[in-house]
Amino acid sequence: MNLILLFDDDFIAPARVRLSDRRYAHIRAVQQPEAGQTLKVGLLNGAIGRAQVLRVDDQSIELETCLDQMPPTALPLTLILALPRPKMLKRTLQTIATMGVKKLCLINSYRVDKSYWSSPLLADAAIREQLLLGLEQAGDTQVPDVSLHKRFKPFVEDELPAIATDTRALVAHPYEASECPPAEQTLTTLAIGPEGGFIRYEVEKLQQAGLAPIHVGQRILRVETAVPVLLARLFPPL
Helix, strand or coil, X not given: CCCEEECHHHEEECXXXXXXXXXXXXXXXXXXXXXXXXXXXXXXXXXXXXXEEEEECCCCEEEEEEEEECCCCCCXXXXXXXXXXXXXXXXXXXXXXHHCCCXXXXXXXXXXXXXXXXXXXXCHHHHHHHHHHHHHHHCCCCCCEEEXXXXXXXXXXXHHHHHHCCCEEEEECCCCCEECCCCCCCCEEEEECCCCCCCHXXXXXXXXXXXXXXXXXXXXXXXXXXXXXXXXXXXXXX
């Protein structure tokens, strides 16, 4: 936990918070602070800063906060991702939050198993939990917006063209594709397929929506690897 995320209901006074949940347990076990020490904190969807430890005991910790800095810059990206298998989804949600993605559309695809859509990991609370873990790792506070799209064709035909307009619109596809373009801090729409990739029909529909196929080399990557590799290739370090 590189940043302690604070929520509005943690505040017991204008600049004072009391924590007694898993964040407190982590602070007590790992950081082992004493009164007077400072910790890095951030308000969810708000500013980041420092907090001085006022009191810590067996039940809770109280902090005096000073939130005076902006969170890290977000990637100018809408990520379109075919729904991964549940175990991979957890890691991927953490990764996208850590790397600064703020807009994620989880979509269906021919090679997405129907059972994935009934996973409890798609509940709002479960998605939020993984995103918060990613934000804590990165030292960020801005929660990504995640939307679910269970029908491929209506999303690609009715919604994607507007999303992709006036952006660098790309689909990661290892066949009949151009080399990944150089890193650039520009508005981007990126689609990444499921394990096994998008089928030809899906690639053609994505192309009709304005997305150009790209690749990152001859090696075929798993989704959980492809996401950070593509983001690192497409955007300069922030």
